[in-house]
Amino acid sequence: MKKVAVIGGGPSGMMAAYAAWRNGWEVTLYEKNQTLGKKLLLTGNGRCNVTNDKSIHAFLQHVQSHGKFVYPALKAFGPKDVMALMESNGCPLKKEDNDRIFPCSDKASDILDVFIGLLKDVNIITDTSVQQLWLENNVCRGxxxxxxxxxxxxxILTCGGLGFPQTGSQGDGYALARQAGHARTALHPVLVPLRTDMAWTHALSGVALRHVKIRKPAIVGDILLTGFGVSGPAIFNLGYIPTPCTLHINLIWQQEDAFCRDLKAGNRQLSTVVSHYVPKRFGLALLQEMHLDPSIKISSLSQKTRNRLLEMFSNWPVYVSGPLGYQAAMMTHGGLDLSSIDRQTMASKTVSGLRFAGELLDVDAMTGGYNLQIAFSTGYLAGSTLA
Ligand SMILES: Cc1cc2nc3c(=O)[nH]c(=O)nc-3n(C[C@H](O)[C@H](O)[C@H](O)COP(=O)(O)OP(=O)(O)OC[C@H]3O[C@@H](n4cnc5c(N)ncnc54)[C@H](O)[C@@H]3O)c2cc1C
Known part of the structure; x- marks a missing residue:
């Protein structure tokens, strides 16, 4: 029986190990932590958004780097396959908004338990950090x-990236791949809160701006103000953005005409009108930033002030100094250079007997279950195509 070592017991490694075992190989799974799937347990705030039930075409529109590369993996083992695997192994699933799939129990541990069951015939070695490949003449011997x-x-290297290093993903996979001559691209934390240079919003920590539109890249969603900057789904889904930069946010994009009408005439106070469109605390603070008296009557606003208000609410500038860092990043942007990896098998094109899967690859997607699915699909392909 042929033998494979899978290095890293996260979602991609567990799936690769399972697929290789089903494929008739003797499998040893190495994990540096005492237990498998430490990061998996944190996913979806402990609920695990395990996949996204979109067609592959629609799925790929949410992959921000190199969706084309993962197409064969998604074809080989897509969202429906992950869902069937979970449900047929005692973990019923439910669908929430935007086709996001979660376990009915809302427990990420139920997803991990499925894997623990599937891996019963795999030799699992925990508490063991693999730091060196045995390489000879472009062959990985072990x-x-x-x-x-x-x-x-x-x-098969499935060591993850750099996001949430406290879970064990500390970049070991890049170093192991480098021993075999595999380069990586520049790395950046993504799906991460951003720091801003705007002390007045830091004081509004906890305020949520619902369904706003970031202009470039165009993203619609919620933004949460924090004590250091901005967070929330719309911020996460920006993907990698070079910083420092200024984001322009349309706070009233669905109601711009109504906002203009409300500013034109009437006896209402400015604060009353503004509070109709944004949370009151935020609106008052923004007016203060603009040096406008919130108690002023709409009818006494000058046209210049009306224009300033429209510009501010439809094009609110947010000065971003940088991402919060890998400690708070759900994903890594960048990874192993894909040009030297075969996307049909996840095998190295230059070193035989070496494969890769998961976050280690230069692929990342928005929030919504896409990243776990990519880890599962690439892991499955790496294990199931071993010959
Ligand atoms: C807080 C948080 C929430 C998230 N929520 C979601 C979500 O709901 N849905 C979603 O789709 N995605 C989510 N993600 C992203 C998702 O977790 C990742 O896409 C996924 O975990 C990547 O899987 P992986 O197996 O490639 O890497 P990892 O999960 O990072 O696993 C790698 C494993 O390899 C081990 N390892 C590393 N180096 C070595 C070594 N040298 N020797 C042995 N073992 C090693 C590590 O200890 C780790 O267990 C979330 C991420 C975070 C941080």
Whole structure:
């Protein structure tokens, strides 16, 4: 029986191990933590948004880098396959808004339990950090552990990226791949809160701006103000943006005409009108920033002030100094250079007996279950195509 070592017991590694075992290989799964799936347990705020039930075409529109690369993996094992695997192994699922799929129990641990069950015939070695590949003449012969060479017919690297390093994903996979000559692209934290240079909004921590539109890149969603800047789905879904930068946010994009009408005439106070469109605390603070008296009557506003208000509410500038960092990042943007990886098998094009899957690859997507699905699909492809 041929032997494969899978390095990293996250979603991509567990799926690769399962697929390789089903494919008839003897599988050893190495994990540096004491238990498998430490990050998986944190996903979806502990509820695990395990996949997204969109067609592959619609799915790929939510992949922000290199969707084309993962197309064969999604074809081989897509959202419906993940859902069937979970449900047929005792984990019923439910669909929420935007086709997001969660376990009915709202417990990420139920997803992990399915994997623990599926991996019962896999040799699982925890508390073991693999730091060296055994390489000879462009062939990966296995791994080196405690200075001892351990032979495998194939090694699959599934060590994750750099997001939430406290879960064990600390960039080891890039270093292991580099030993085999695999380069990586520049890395950045994504799906991450942003720091801003706007002390007045820091004082509004907890205020949510609902269904607003970031102008470029065009993203619609909620933004949460925090003590250091901005967070929330619309911010996460920006993907990688070079910083420092200024985001322009339309706070009234669905009601711009009504906002203009409300500013034209009437006896209402400015604060009353503004509070109809944005949360009151935020509206008052924004008026203060504009040096406008909130108690002023609409009828006494000058045209110039009306124009300023429209500009501010439809094009609110947010000065971003940078991302919060990997400690708070759900994903890594960038990863192993995909030009030297075969997208039909996840195999190295330059070193035989070496494969990759999951966040380690230069692929990342928006929030919504897409990233876990990509980890599952690439892991499945890596394990199921071993020959
Ligand atoms: C807080 C949070 C919430 C998230 N929520 C969602 C969500 O709801 N839906 C979604 O689709 N995505 C979500 N994501 C993203 C998702 O978790 C990742 O896409 C996914 O975990 C990537 O899987 P992976 O197996 O490639 O890497 P990881 O999950 O990072 O797993 C890699 C594993 O490899 C181990 N390892 C690393 N180096 C070594 C080594 N040298 N030797 C042995 N073992 C090693 C690590 O300890 C780790 O267990 C979330 C991420 C975070 C941080």
């Amino acid at each position: 791994i080196v552990l405690n200075q001892k060479k351990i032979s495998y017919d194939c090694v």
